[in-house]
Amino acid sequence: MKGLNTALGAAGLAAFLALGEAVPRLGLVKEAYFPPTSRIAGALGDELADEAFWTALGDTLTGWALGLTIAACAGVVVGVLLAVVPHLREATASTIEFLRPIPSVALIPLAVLLYGTELRSVLLLVVYASFWQVLIQVLYGVRDVDPVAEETARSYGLGPWARVRHVLWPTALPYVMTGVRLAAAVALILAITAELVIGAPGLGSRIAVAQTSQAVPDMYALIVVTGLLGLLINVGARSVERRALAWHQSVRGEVAV
Amino acid sequence: MRRLLAGLAAGSFLLTTAACGSSGDSGSSDKDASSGGTTTVKLGLIPIVDVAPVYLGVKQGFYAERGLELTITTAQGGAAIVPGVTSGQFQFGFSNMTSLMVAQSNGVPVRAIANGIASTGLQGKDFGAITVKKDSPIKSARELEGKKVAINTLKNINESAVRESVRKAGGDPDKVTFVELAFDQMPAALDGGQIDAAMVVEPALATVKSQGGVEIASPLVDVAPHLTVAMYFTSTRYQQQHPDVVKKFQEATAESLAYADAHPDEVRQVVTTYTKIPAAVLAKVTLPKWPADADRASIEALEKLGEQDGLFKQTPDLDQLLP
Numbered sequence: 001m002k003g004l005n006t007a008l009g010a011a012g013l014a015a016f017l018a019l020g021e022a023v024p025r026l027g028l029v030k031e032a033y034f035p036p037t038s039r040i041a042g043a044l045g046d047e048l049a050d051e052a053f054w055t056a057l058g059d060t061l062t063g064w065a066l067g068l069t070i071a072a073c074a075g076v077v078v079g080v081l082l083a084v085v086p087h088l089r090e091a092t093a094s095t096i097e098f099l100r101p102i103p104s105v106a107l108i109p110l111a112v113l114l115y116g117t118e119l120r121s122v123l124l125l126v127v128y129a130s131f132w133q134v135l136i137q138v139l140y141g142v143r144d145v146d147p148v149a150e151e152t153a154r155s156y157g158l159g160p161w162a163r164v165r166h167v168l169w170p171t172a173l174p175y176v177m178t179g180v181r182l183a184a185a186v187a188l189i190l191a192i193t194a195e196l197v198i199g200a201p202g203l204g205s206r207i208a209v210a211q212t213s214q215a216v217p218d219m220y221a222l223i224v225v226t227g228l229l230g231l232l233i234n235v236g237a238r239s240v241e242r243r244a245l246a247w248h249q250s251v252r253g254e255v256a257v
Numbered sequence: 258m259r260r261l262l263a264g265l266a267a268g269s270f271l272l273t274t275a276a277c278g279s280s281g282d283s284g285s286s287d288k289d290a291s292s293g294g295t296t297t298v299k300l301g302l303i304p305i306v307d308v309a310p311v312y313l314g315v316k317q318g319f320y321a322e323r324g325l326e327l328t329i330t331t332a333q334g335g336a337a338i339v340p341g342v343t344s345g346q347f348q349f350g351f352s353n354m355t356s357l358m359v360a361q362s363n364g365v366p367v368r369a370i371a372n373g374i375a376s377t378g379l380q381g382k383d384f385g386a387i388t389v390k391k392d393s394p395i396k397s398a399r400e401l402e403g404k405k406v407a408i409n410t411l412k413n414i415n416e417s418a419v420r421e422s423v424r425k426a427g428g429d430p431d432k433v434t435f436v437e438l439a440f441d442q443m444p445a446a447l448d449g450g451q452i453d454a455a456m457v458v459e460p461a462l463a464t465v466k467s468q469g470g471v472e473i474a475s476p477l478v479d480v481a482p483h484l485t486v487a488m489y490f491t492s493t494r495y496q497q498q499h500p501d502v503v504k505k506f507q508e509a510t511a512e513s514l515a516y517a518d519a520h521p522d523e524v525r526q527v528v529t530t531y532t533k534i535p536a537a538v539l540a541k542v543t544l545p546k547w548p549a550d551a552d553r554a555s556i557e558a559l560e561k562l563g564e565q566d567g568l569f570k571q572t573p574d575l576d577q578l579l580p
Binding site for chain 2: 030032033109112113114115116117118196197198199205208209210211212213214215218
């Protein structure tokens with residue numbers, strides 16, 4: 001079953017690449033603006049040989065990882081805190097709903113004012129966007145706690161910390177994992193967007209330079225790299241999720257089938 | 258995307274003025290720590306051909322021999338550079354003249370201190386041009402009436418310039434439909450027929466020409482024979498606090514500009530270190546002029562056009578703005 005899936009996936013990708021080669025070659029789109037797969041692959045090869053590319057990749061991954069870590073930790077801490085103190089939750093509910101839909105990209109001028117074009121302005125955008133993903137999931141997760149289990153823990157005299165540790169956290173963990181997985185993708189998108197628009201060092205600014213330089217195959221090669229990066233991050237997040245939740249019925253069920 | 262950026266830029270102007278009103282001296286001392294007679298300053302640039310002289314100047318040691326160490330930060334467009342300079346993230350920046358005048362008329366405390374680039378002054382041989390597709394029926398700027406013309410930013414230097422070209426050719430610029438489009442997207446849009454004409458600058462101009470596109474006017478030359486298109490600037494506060502650093506920057510930049518003007522081959526070489534312009538395109542790029550001094554008469558002409566087109570809230574004070 002797994003082998004078949006992999007084969008189908010590979011076939012789909014091969015068909016996509018072939019299409020990318022054929023469409024410009026047949027003249028359906030202009031080669032100058034949409035280079036065939038082989039030329040993009042060539043440009044990708046040149047990129048991989050360039051030291052500056054690896055520096056840029058490192059910059060992007062640094063922004064992504066730092067931003068995601070900060071957002072995930074802050075999201076979990078704030079989420080649990082809001083859940084444990086009901087008044088706090090009620091006091092912040094409308095503020096959260098107000099702040100959450102603000103697109104991170106709209107904060108670019110603020111980021112530039114505060115931090116110029118450095119890593120910190122990337123972090124501001126990344127953290128802002130991914131924080132909500134985690135926080136909202138934690139809030140949902142906490143709401144899912146079985147009231148009977150909670151009451152039982154209470155009547156057995158478990159303190160607040162023990163209740164968080166033994167009742168709340170195991171219930172919320174699948175939600176937290178979902179939140180972190182979503183946040184990982186959002187963080188990558190925002191890191192690259194910030195670099196692209198602000199010009200902070202990284203893959204995004206490299207794409208922007210290629211764009212303004214009329215280096216079209218290079219631009220697509222870099223875009224392919226960001227796509228691959230997103231794919232890897234998603235696969236990685238899924239495997240972490242599966243491991244962390246190996247005990248949970250959702251994952252146990254999946255394995256048993 | 259361009260529209261988004263323009264909006265962001267406008268927003269950031271407002272934020273900038275607010276930030277400068279309240280932050281006092283906090284931002285001024287950060288990045289210019291002196292050590293052993295060397296002052297490190299940050300310069301915010303757009304990675305384009307125009308700023309090649311600075312890269313050459315650094316390479317030739319013009320800045321170092323005056324005790325200046327330049328840290329070049331590249332940003333995408335003025336949207337990041339003007340607020341970056343006024344908030345003290347960078348000490349110096351590069352921006353086009355109209356943006357600087359707009360900033361000043363909005364009360365943003367900027368001061369132009371060194372010349373940036375100028376048009377070549379030659380009709381048909383400038384680094385920016387209004388271009389049309391191969392076989393287009395449009396032959397002159399006058400015929401742009403009722404047509405769709407792409408410019409990189411609405412209500413900025415290129416709109417002023419294109420309007421002037423239409424006017425000079427005997428047309429009515431109000432009848433032209435301007436659409437905002439990034440320079441790098443213009444060749445494809447022109448080719449695909451989404452627009453009838455495009456105001457492009459290098460290296461997109463070289464791409465358009467390589468597709469058989471035709472130049473119908475040189476708008477930057479139409480504004481003034483030797484138009485000062487862009488300049489290096491700082492914040493008024495930084496200039497007041499560090500007049501000596503500004504002076505060194507001015508001297509080193511003037512030397513760099515003169516060197517670049519005299520060594521076009523080295524310019525083309527240094528451009529490859531910070532852009533990805535393909536060699537074939539770069540060889541065909543028309544370089545701008547890099548005179549050591551700004552041409553005040555040309556800036557006045559640009560200011561007049563800006564007034565006419567309603568770009569300024571109040572008339573920019575050129576005595577305050579220019580070095």
